[in-house]
Amino acid sequence: MTDEALFEVSGRAGGSGGPGATGATGAGAPRGSGSLADTDHQAAPLAVRMRPRTLDDLVGQRQLLAPGAPLRRMVEGDQAMSLLLWGPPGSGKTTIASIVSRQTNRAFVEVSAVSAGVKEVRAVIDAARRDLGRGRETVLFVDEVHRFNKAQQDALLPGVENRWISLVAATTENPFFSVISPLLSRSLLLRLEPLSDDDIGELVDRALADGRGLAGAVELAPQAREHLVRMAGGDARRALTYLEAAAGAAQSKDTSEVDLATLETAVDRAAVRYDRDGDQHYDVASALIKSIRGSDVDAALHYLARMVEAGEDPRFVARRLVISASEDIGMADPTALAVAVAAHQATQFVGLPEAAINLAQAVIHLALAPKSNAVVTAIGAAQADVRSGRIGRVPAHLRDAHYSGARKLGHGASYRYAHDDPRGIVAQQYAPDEIAGRTYYHPTGRGAEGAAAQRLERIRRILAGEE
DSSP states (O other): OGGGGBBBOOOSOOOOTTTTTSSGTTOOOOOSTTTTTOOTTTTOOHHHOOOOOOGGGOOOOGOOOOOOOOOHHHSSSOOOOEEHHHHOOTTTTHHHHHHHHHHHSSEEEEEETTTTTTTHHHHHHHHHHHHTTTTTEEEEEEGGGGSSOOHHHHHHHHHTTSSSSEHHHHHSSOHHSSSSSHHHTTTTEEEEOOOOHHHHHHHHHHHSSSTTTTTTTTTEOOOHHHHHHHTTOHHHHHHHHHHHHHHHHHTTTOOSOOOHHHHHHHHHHOOOOOOOOSHHHOOOHHHHHHHHHHHHHHHHHHHHHHHTTTTHHHHHHHHHHHIIIIIIGGSSTTTHHHHHHHHHHHHHHHOOTTTHHHHHHHHHHHHHHHHHHHHHHHHHHHHHHHTTTTOOOOOGGSEEEEESGGGGGTTTTTOOOOOOTTSOOOOOSOOOOGGGTTOOOOOOOSSSHHHHHHHHHHHHHHHTOOO
């Protein structure tokens, strides 16, 4: 079997661009296997059948679709470039790859970072290099590229750097942490935003009427439509999956209308009166944080439940808890931040519905913890001084003394090493002259911060040479 045959769909003929592709270079090119191959049949999921086929059909992501934008140049101008698509689930990453596969005149190969290894990646690049010598370019789509380890990502570099391939890689993770720097610097990063409720509504309406979708077989009651859009949470795939389930439930009852009860039964979630983009979104989020600040654990759990059941993005909730851990608790319970960060990581790792338990544990911990806003007050005061021009030069004894000639400039000359003192602290000025003597952190006596306050008082006396 040849390298090309590893990724070829048996019996599939035609150009790599699929319907609408033109030009001799696409003739006989293989369509990539995987989620983008042979998806036009009626047994395919509704979300797959309804994928837009052109950029003009794409819903949302208007920042990427302007005339002359890189994405349009790659698709409509058939320009060779490598793209890194970063966005939340259901925001259109795979759809954009599908459009590239249909509209460009290049061979299109798809691999999944879940199953492909270095050997498979190198096989694709070697085949693309040979095809390039015959006048045919290749687009390689890598889904979930953040799952590739460093060696696997390194394997992509020669193909990207020499433009033997045009890479289209998709990730839900921050690429600055999950993608190696050489690959990131050689790719154009396009950030996709979550779809708005209006975008989701447009997709739902299109799926109800389009021949590729439900073709008018069912109608969606206004309340059901509102609830479906809310539950989707900006995820197009989720919205269409729920719609397909609800349509099947309605048809099984010999009715053409999907009402709210049918939708709830189909997706097993009760309707919660909650507008993710309206006042209630901010009101409920505010009430959650203020209940934690006020130490009312039961109210906090109520608001958490409302947000989860309304389809709120759990990562949004987790981020608010991380902020609250430092803003409202801080040093009064230093473990609060660790718990909140752990809940955020667990939310990303586990996902809903189980992540609700992780979030609840964090909410309970934060609500019951002793409270202090001394941390946020301290950094606010320090930032205010900096913004007002209170900066000053770093004292000479604290400056870097490791490079040649630094000592001649007096750098580090009178620096006193704290570990030489049995107390671990020595009398010495650390702040610039302009703010010497100013204090920013004023701890409370609550929780662990009470002990910190006593220690801080003595530290400041030692630094000042008073003992």
